[in-house]
Amino acid sequence: MFEFSLTFADIAPFILVGLVAQLIDGALGMAFGVISQTMLVSVLGVAPAAASATTHLVEMFTTGASGASHIWHRNVDWGLFRRLVPFGVAGGVAGAYLLTSIDASIAKPFVMIYLTGVGIYLFVKAFRMREPRFEDPKTTRPLALLGGFLDAAGGGGWGPVVTSNLLIQGGDPAKVVGTVNTAEFLLSTSVSVAFILTLGLEAFGAATIGMIIGGVIAAPFGAYLAKRVAPRTLLFAVSVVLFATSIFSIYKAMPLF
DSSP states (O other): OOOTTOOHHHHHHHHHHHHHHHHHHHHHSOOHHHHHHHIIIIITOOOHHHHHHHHHHHHHHHHHHHHHHHHHTTOOOHHHHHHHHHHHHHHHHHHHHHHTTSOOGGGHHHHHHHHHHHHHHHHHHHHHOSSOOOOOOSOOHHHHHHHHHHHHHHTOOIIIIIIHHHHHTTOOHHHHHHHHHHHHHHHHHHHHHHHHHHHOGGGOOHHHHHHHHHHHHHHHHHHHHHHHSOHHHHHHHHHHHHHHHHHHHHHHHGGGO
């Protein structure tokens, strides 16, 4: 599984990636999978299935630490949590098994185009927001099913898809980010088990160790920021990160067309 002859120099770059990715993800409810998957596949040449497996195994640790921190800061809406988890897990397991048998990445550019539009919408919504008015999101179960599936099959998608759409429905940004992050722990655990059963433990190595270390270090700070930052500012930040990562993913996928 892991190579114990590794030196600090071997894992240092992955510690930095895990730290930055989790800091952003913990504060905004998205981007860990996108940043990690991009680095592993585009920079290091890791196969998509192995990269997704590594990302989800790391997220077992980072989302566990992040979820605990969000619970501590009272950022979790437990009613919303219970609606998201079962369907997110079901979609994630289905996506994991699909990715190990066929290439599901062909759909990713179209999902990213959609999320680019969502990013623009959220930016406009944040710009127009004066006095925050929040509503309990209504469309949650199908959203969780889709988000879980895309997260496993496409190597990232739970945060961008679920967080952004819950915000569109009027959810409190801090509660949405905290709830989605906490629910992601159970999603990542189930997806990781599915990947281990299909790929084996040999799919994990230096990147996994480094990213776990960096991600766990950063996890408490993201939850703190989500609670302290004003809703309008948080919405602006989510829209910018969503737009930037989606545009980058579309650019990387252009050869598919």
